[in-house]
Amino acid sequence: MVTSRAVTFINNSTPATLVKKEIDLDKCHDENQIVIQVYAASLNPVDLLLHSFAYKYVVGSSMKTYSRDYSGVIVKRGSNVDPKWKVGDKVNGMFKHLYGDQGTLSDYLVLDPSQQVAIVHSTAPPDSKYNEFVVSAAWPLVFGTAYTALFNFGQKLGPDSKILVIGASTSVSYALLKIAKEVLGVKTMVGVCSSKSVDYNKKLGYDYLATYDQGPIPESVGKILVGELNNEKFDLIFDSVGGSDFFPIIDRFLKPKSQNSYYLSIAGDNKIKYSEPSLRDAISPWTILRRLNPFKSFNYGLFLVDSQSEYMELGAKMIKEGTYEPLIDSVYPLEEFQQAIEKQKSNTAKGKIVLKIKGDL
Ligand SMILES: NC(=O)c1ccc[n+]([C@@H]2O[C@H](COP(=O)([O-])OP(=O)(O)OC[C@H]3O[C@@H](n4cnc5c(N)ncnc54)[C@H](OP(=O)(O)O)[C@@H]3O)[C@@H](O)[C@H]2O)c1
Structure with a gap:
């Protein structure tokens, strides 16, 4: 059993709150899923909008979660998962959900990579002052949106x-x-x-x-x-x-x-x-x-950006070549998620707002 923290809310009158639960890493996934230990995640304006528009009569009383962009390491895999996703692999992506019970401001993320196709093996820029997980969490959704506009x-x-x-x-x-x-x-x-x-x-x-x-x-x-x-x-x-x-x-x-x-x-x-x-x-x-x-x-x-493997592959390639380095405005430890949310609300960020989920990054 491990403790997984997650930033959650119920509706637009409840604040974003860090909650903890115990999960069994062997039992929390099915045979089509991988478990990713999330090392870093980033915020997007859509995270704020979904929280603000969570009217209680529409979204009910279940616990909802924050964020879509993630980077981390695969710690478990089901037996039916494509062999290209192995335990120990560093991956990043855009986890698609609306008011899901899992978000990426969380220690663990369970997903089926054949459904959540915006996932790639991470690459680090040739030269960056930031940790590679911080960089990897900083681009999937925005890069995917730009790709969609130019190619779709x-x-x-x-x-x-x-x-x-x-x-x-x-x-x-x-x-x-x-x-x-x-x-x-x-x-x-x-x-x-x-x-x-x-x-x-x-x-x-x-x-x-x-x-x-x-x-x-x-x-x-x-x-x-x-x-x-x-x-x-x-x-x-x-x-x-x-x-x-x-x-x-x-x-x-x-x-x-x-x-x-x-x-x-x-x-x-x-x-x-x-x-x-x-x-x-x-x-x-x-x-x-x-x-x-x-x-x-x-x-x-x-349009709204959707999951697509093509943009993840192109983003990883450009980062490796040094032709695209995600811009990072600021990096916060997970415990300071409230400050990170306030910064995103200010609409003045120059680059992404990243949260370090794994403390020793
Ligand atoms: N449909 C989709 O799938 C999708 C996906 C991603 C994002 N979005 C939307 O796209 C927008 C951008 O997202 P983002 O994450 O890239 O934003 P962001 O990086 O947080 O944007 C911050 C920047 O916006 C600029 N800005 C603020 N007010 C402005 C104005 N009136 N006119 C022009 N620029 C202004 C500011 O620079 P200045 O100094 O120039 O003001 C600031 O640095 C958001 O509205 C988001 O909800 C939609």
Whole structure:
């Protein structure tokens, strides 16, 4: 028997709380499952949203858990598990659940790798000031989201493509920038960020930067379009913060639908305030109508990242080559999960917020 700690909540009126339970590692899994001792995990804004939207009449009184990204070591395996997953292997991934009884802010995670396919053998960057488990926990969900935007909508993006990234400073956008530049060879990436983050994002590799806090965003992007881009419109507009500024004037910015251009959002029409998220901001009727309308004048997609092995393999490869190193904002011991959650709520992180689950990392 071992003691497993986990950050849990019941509904949106109960706080995130660390609870302990005894588990028998030999009996807690079936023959299709592995048991991973989690060494590190990271937070994502979705963790805060799910807790905030856990209305008690909808989600019931069961214990729910935090987080999806994990890294750790396989400590048990069932007899039917693919032999490529062995006891002692270092793995990381994105554990998909909504209000599951298992999350990754926990000492142990039991999963079936043929169902939870966003899992890979971990690789460490050639040179990093962080422990390899900390780095491995810091990328699956954001990298998978960026990969989905670039590969799952049938676009053929390449060196001549032009991409506009609204929310240049987010961790998802950083992964998108790296995949676009290093894998697809995209030469023109324009980002939108706060005026204080312009230098930061220039160093990360954006070619041009517009601001969202010095006047209307389309005006700031418009100057770059007319000036530096010779009025050549974008093949992809990727929104990682939520907004609707471009829709009334989309033809000025996005290439025609016939050229397979896309506006893709991972956050909808409204910027969510993570300290006080409202359902109205999260689920806008306009977003749903735009997504469902078959007669819209431009290709629009709003998506949620799903489990996929391809993005885990590409992420591990890029990390090994040194072409993508996840950015880390801060690292907290599990006991300080509350501070980590507050930092995520501030919406000012530059990189991922990681929790060290195994104390001696
Ligand atoms: N649909 C999906 O599957 C999916 C998956 C992952 C994430 N998401 C969503 O995508 C968003 C980004 O997630 P993340 O984890 O990458 O975020 P993050 O790394 O926590 O983003 C933090 C950054 O957001 C920037 N920011 C704050 N307000 C902004 C604004 N009004 N306009 C532009 N940038 C702003 C800040 O930089 P500045 O200094 O530039 O303000 C800050 O550094 C979240 O809304 C999240 O819920 C969706």
